[in-house]
Amino acid sequence: MTNIVIDNIRKSFGPFQALKDVSLTINDGEFVSLLGPSGCGKTTLLRIIAGLETATSGDISIGGRSVIGLPPKDRGLAMVFQNYAVFPHMTVYENVAFGLRMQKADEARVRKQVEKAAGLLHIEPYLDRYPNKLSGGQRQRVAVARALAVEPGVLLMDEPLSNLDALLRLEMRTELKTVLQSAGTTTIYVTHDQTEAMGLSDRIAVVHDGRIEQVGTPVEIYNHPATRFVGGFIGNPPMNFITMPVLAGQVAIGSESFSVPTSSGDIVLGLRGETVERAPSGQGLEMQVRVAEPMGSHLLLTGSILDQPARVILPATETVRNGETVGLTLDAKRVTWLSPEDGVSYPAAA
Amino acid sequence: MTQNRSWIPYLLILPTVVFLGLLFVVPLIQTLWLAVSDNGVPSLANMQTMVRDINFGRSILNTFLLTLAVVPIQIAMALAMGSMVSKVNGGRETILWIWTIPLGISDLAAGMVWLSILQNTGYLNTLLFSMGLIERQTAWLTYQTPVALFVGIAIAEIWRGTAIVMIIIVAGLNQVPKEFKEAAEIFGASPWTRFTRITLPLIRPALQSALILRTVLAFEVFAVVYALGGRNFPVLVGEAYNWQNQNQNYSVAAAYAVLIMVISLAATLFYLKVIKVDPERLP
Structure with a gap:
């Protein structure tokens, strides 16, 4: 059983707090x-887990x-570095064998x-070569093979593909994904690339400003971001945030009204660009389209909703001209409502 | 446009080539001729004079012993100093600055500094006397105390010449990305293993340069020896100097010069062969 429990980790570099009471349990x-994003503290956390840095x-x-206090070698882990760190003076074989030696x-x-x-990594043909003769992708395979060769309980990867x-x-x-699934190793993977995180992970911990903003499966995080930061960071285009007035617990959008978790004041609608459909003319949420870009697989619209910038995606079969106003139908189950004050989302409607 | 002016680089390089050609290659050829000729006729007479001289064997032995004693200690010290300073965060520049002070001192001045320490009325004797370890002035630098003389000269040379080795080694160490050492640490390499299996192989080019430079300079040792030991400790360059100035025999001095050059070239070739630098195995 190689689970990892991170309990209230704090790390300061002088007056700068890189990690502020981070807790996370990994099964x-x-x-x-x-x-x-870079500088959020994710690499520092990984290095603390590795034992290369002390909390x-x-x-x-x-x-x-x-x-805590154990040197890296006594923690039963292996690591893959961003710049591979494959030893240039050893053959690929000796590199992979290094941990075992x-x-x-x-x-x-x-x-x-x-x-x-x-x-596993398809590098048998290069075992006798020196890393300088290999491409970046092959070197990264060597680095992963070196880590897996020791059959570590935990595999740490620091932006291995960037x-x-x-x-x-x-x-x-x-x-x-294939290799690590078959190895079954507990893996912590640091990345700033959301598609990598979404594609590879069982769960994602979104780190921002030294804190974990949200932990969840890729789908949970995508559909129901816990904070405005998470919604804006994940997804391409990022989530749209439209502030709207609330009247008696309802928000009026076109001819429809949506019940929202607050009774008055303002609320922020978190809208994924691809969850909308085109409404019949004159209905739905109005969007002033500044630029319509046919991308082949879809149509990307950039413009504004209620004078706030917005980007949505319609099927490629739609045609919209630049400067046109289109109506959009929302799916109540797929929108997120956030507090305008602190940017924290309200719990998803059951 | 630049293709049409391909002669410009050559024009810019020309002055240095002419300068070195006139002031290095010409004297070199003259020295070679001087060493292997007698009254304008090719002859081995100067070589024979050199080899038959009473100090010839001793000067070769002394020069080699000094080189063998000094160079490995300097390399080891430079590696230790370079490794230590790489662990320092604050004050690194200041430490390096202090360590490189001996570089700014001429070798004769360095010899005088150590003479003031080691001579009969020097600081060492004063210190030993005040501690009650000796009862009267002790001579360290005479022909009757060859071991003390050798050790004194070696220490002075180590003090004077380690900085240049350290600079080359520190530059080499800076070239090794820290991820290599971290990866080795993660996979269980001890600090000593990291040093011998990762750091040393990766600084081979710097090590090779430092060894060549330092060994060639060690074969040319003169001023420190002259200041501390005078003629009590004959070395090759010292003999060349004596034949030139005392004996006014430029031809035998030239023979010594040629011998020193041959030894230096041989040492350089030896290092190039033994410490092979394969660019394929570098970062």
Whole structure:
């Protein structure tokens, strides 16, 4: 059982608080992404879990045992770095074997494990080569194989795909998912790329400004962001936020009214661009379209709703001219309502 | 446009080539000729004079012993200093600045500094006397105390020449991304293993440069030795100097110069061969 319990981790660099009481529980065999913009503290948290950095306060236990104060090698984990950190002076074989050699594994076990990991990552043809002869994608495979060869309880990955070009990233993402699923290792994956996090993770922890804003499955986080930050950070285009007046617990949109979780004042409508449909003319939520961009698979509209910037997606079969006003029908089950004061969302309607 | 002016780089390089050609290559050829000729006729007479001289064997032995003693200690110290300073966050520049002070001192001045410490009325004897360890002035730098003389010269040379090695090593260490060491640490390598298995192989080019530079300079040792030991400790460059100035025999001095050059070239080739730098195995 290699679950990870992160309990009130705090980290300060001088007066700067990089992590503010972060708590997170990761189950055995689970793949959890730490997702957030650069500088949010996600890499610092990963490095604290790895033991490369020490927390100012708080506790971390791996497999039920507190690892605070233990050196990295005694934590039963392996790590894949953003710039691969594949040793240039060793062959691919020796790179993959490195962890096992450090554990003083016998030659037969080294060979068996290296071959197994190399097979999983399809790097057998390069075992005798030096990393400088390999492409970025191949080097990253070597780095992952090196980590898997020691059969770690926990695998830590720090932006492993961000140095690869877009096409390779997509290919490696799919492959990582297959490989890690078969390995069954508890994995913490740091990324700023929401599509990577969405595609790979069992659960995502969205990190912002040294705090975890929300933890949930990709679908939960996408459909019901806990905060305005999460909604705006995840999704392309990001979630639209339209502030509207509330009258007697209702918001009037076109000819319809929606009941909302507050009785008066203002409320923020969190609207995913692709959850709308085009309403018959003269009905629905009015959007002034500034630019209509046919993307082939869909039609992207940029403009404003109630004088607030908005971006929505309609099916490719629709035609909208620049400057036209279109009516949009909302799906009450797929909208999020947020407080205008603190940007926190109201619980989803049951 | 730039293609049409391909001669410009050559024009800009020309002054340095002419300068070095006139002031280096010409004297080199003259020295070589001087060493292997006698009254304008090719001859090995100067070489024979050099080899038969009473100080020849001793100067070769002393120069090699000094090089063998000083260079490894300097490399080891530079590695230790470089590794230590890489762990420091604040004050790094100041520490490096202080460590490189000996670089700014001429080697003769360095010799004088150590002479003031090691001579009969020097600081060392004063200190030992005040601590009651010696009863009267002790001589360290005479031909009767060869070991003390050797150690004194070696210490002065180490003090004077380690900074340049350290600068090259620190530059090499800065080239090694910290992720390599972190990856090794994650996979269970001890600090010593990280140093020997990761850091050392990755700073091979710096190590090679430092070894070549320092060894060549060690074979050219002169001023420190001259200040501390005079003729009690003959070395190759010192002999060349004596033949040139005392004996006014430029030809034998040239023979020494050629010998020193051959030894330096051989040492350089040795290092290039032994510490191979394969660009394929570098970051």
